[in-house]
Amino acid sequence: MDKISFGTDGWRATLDVFTTPRVRMVGQAVATTLADTGETRPVAIGYDARESSRGFADTLADVLTANGFDVVMPPRDCPTPVVAWNIVERDLAGALMVTASHNPPEYNGVKFIPDNGAPALPAVTDEIVANLAEPESLPEADHGSVEEVDFVGAHRDHALDLVSGDLSGLTIAYDAMHGSGRGVTDALLEAAGAEVVRLRDEQDATFGGTPPEPNAENLQALAVAVESGEADLGVANDGDADRIGVVTAERGYLSANLFFAAIYDYLLESDSGPAVRTVSTTYLIDRIAESHGEAVVETAVGFKWVAQAMQDSDALIGGEESGGFSIRGHVPEKDGVLMALLAAVAESEKSLDQRVTDLLEAHGEIRQNKISLDCPDSEKARVLEALDGDLPETVAGVNVKDVNSKDGFKILLEDGSWLLVRPSGTEPKLRVYAEAGSDERVAELLEAGRELVEPLV
Numbered sequence: 001m002d003k004i005s006f007g008t009d010g011w012r013a014t015l016d017v018f019t020t021p022r023v024r025m026v027g028q029a030v031a032t033t034l035a036d037t038g039e040t041r042p043v044a045i046g047y048d049a050r051e052s053s054r055g056f057a058d059t060l061a062d063v064l065t066a067n068g069f070d071v072v073m074p075p076r077d078c079p080t081p082v083v084a085w086n087i088v089e090r091d092l093a094g095a096l097m098v099t100a101s102h103n104p105p106e107y108n109g110v111k112f113i114p115d116n117g118a119p120a121l122p123a124v125t126d127e128i129v130a131n132l133a134e135p136e137s138l139p140e141a142d143h144g145s146v147e148e149v150d151f152v153g154a155h156r157d158h159a160l161d162l163v164s165g166d167l168s169g170l171t172i173a174y175d176a177m178h179g180s181g182r183g184v185t186d187a188l189l190e191a192a193g194a195e196v197v198r199l200r201d202e203q204d205a206t207f208g209g210t211p212p213e214p215n216a217e218n219l220q221a222l223a224v225a226v227e228s229g230e231a232d233l234g235v236a237n238d239g240d241a242d243r244i245g246v247v248t249a250e251r252g253y254l255s256a257n258l259f260f261a262a263i264y265d266y267l268l269e270s271d272s273g274p275a276v277r278t279v280s281t282t283y284l285i286d287r288i289a290e291s292h293g294e295a296v297v298e299t300a301v302g303f304k305w306v307a308q309a310m311q312d313s314d315a316l317i318g319g320e321e322s323g324g325f326s327i328r329g330h331v332p333e334k335d336g337v338l339m340a341l342l343a344a345v346a347e348s349e350k351s352l353d354q355r356v357t358d359l360l361e362a363h364g365e366i367r368q369n370k371i372s373l374d375c376p377d378s379e380k381a382r383v384l385e386a387l388d389g390d391l392p393e394t395v396a397g398v399n400v401k402d403v404n405s406k407d408g409f410k411i412l413l414e415d416g417s418w419l420l421v422r423p424s425g426t427e428p429k430l431r432v433y434a435e436a437g438s439d440e441r442v443a444e445l446l447e448a449g450r451e452l453v454e455p456l457v
Helices: 020-036 053-066 080-089 122-130 152-162 185-191 217-227 256-268 284-291 303-313 336-349 352-363 377-388 439-456
Strands: 011-014 043-047 071-073 094-098 107-113 146-148 171-175 195-199 233-237 244-248 252-254 275-278 296-299 317-319 325-327 367-374 398-404 409-413 418-423 429-436
Touching (some): 020 053, 053 071, 053 107, 080 107, 080 336, 152 185, 152 336, 171 185, 171 217, 171 336, 185 233, 195 217, 217 233, 217 244, 244 256, 244 336, 256 284, 256 317, 256 325, 256 336, 256 352, 284 352, 336 352, 367 439, 377 409, 418 439, 429 439
Parallel strands (some): 071 146
Antiparallel strands (some): 011 107, 418 429
C-alpha cells in the first residue's frame, strides 16, 4: 500500500488508501510530535465538506484526546484558513485539517498546521512521518475533552478589521463550488455591505460532478452571471476555501497572476512592502515592485515557502499562480475567504479590469500558461538529473540568459521570457510553465519544453 507522505500541502490519497486505520496513525504521530516538545495546549481539528471528512475528523479527535489533548472543533465543515486563524486567535498548539482541497470527491487528505497558523515546514512533517504508529491511549481519567466552538465569527471580525471598506451598492456573485466557503465567504461579503448572488451554495459531497477547483473551465456559470450584468464581480473558492478564483466583466476569468498584480498594486496605494511569489508566478509582480522601489522574494512552489518568506521579509503580500494569497496582518496561510473581501473592496474603488489594463499598459503585456506531463513519482528525480546535464543554450530560437534551480529548472531567456520545468508535489506529473509577451510565444515555449522533457520521461 502507498506510503503516508506529506507533500506540497499535506497527505492526500484516494479513499481506498486514505482509510480510518491510517488516519489514526497520523493522529498518533501528531500527538507524539506535540508531546515530545512538551506541548499541552488544545488542538483544533477542522474538516471540509466531503462526505467522509467529519468521520475522519472525529477519528482524529478520538486519538488526540486519548493522548491527553483537549480538542476544539467547529460544528460544521469549515474553510482551512478559518481554522488557521483560530489557532493563533485561541493560542492553540496547532490544528489537523481534514481536506483534499480541490481534488475530486474520491480523494481525502489531512494536513497539520503549527501554532503560528502557517503551513508546516518539512522539518515538522518529516517528524510527523517518522512518528507514524498505531494509536496509544492514556488511562481514561487522563483523556482530553472535545468541545464544539464557532470558528467563523472570530475570523470574520478580524477580516473586516483588516480589510475595511463599504461595499454598499456592489453586487458580488459568489460560487462556493459546494465547498466549505458556503455561508462563510458570502456572509463576510454581506457583512461588508455587498449584495451577494449565490451559486452552488449547498453542500454536495460530489461537488456537482466537477472537482472544486476555481479555474476558467469550472467557473463558466459565474462568468455568465458577471458578463450578463447580474453582478459587478465574481469570486469563487476551492473546496476548502483557501484559494480564490475571480471573474470580471470585461476579461471574464482573471488569471491568478493578473489578480495578484492588481491586488499588490492596490495595496501599494496605501502601504509599502515587498511581495513574495513562487518561481511559477508572473514577473509582472517584479515590475510593479520595481516601479514602487520595492523588492520581490522568489520561493519554491508551495505556500509553506511563501509563508516563511513573508514572515522573514515582512512582506505586504505573498502569493502563487495557483490562486493562494495572504497579506500582512493576517496569518501566513493562503486565505480565499479574506481575499474575496479584498477583491471586492479593491473593485469598489477602481475596477480590477481597469487596474489590470493600466498595469499592462505601464509594464507590458505578460502571458503565461502551463502543461502537465505524466511522470511517476519514482522517476521525477531521475528526469530532473538528466535534464540538469542537458540544458539547452537556446530555447525556441532565443539564447538562454540564466538558469534558476530553486525548484526544478527555470530557464531565463534573453528576451525576458522564461520556461520552468518542475515536479508536481501532488500528482505523478511534471509541470512545464512558460511566460512571454504573447500567447503565441508562450505556446512556442511550452512546445519547446515538451520536446525537451518528454524524451527523458
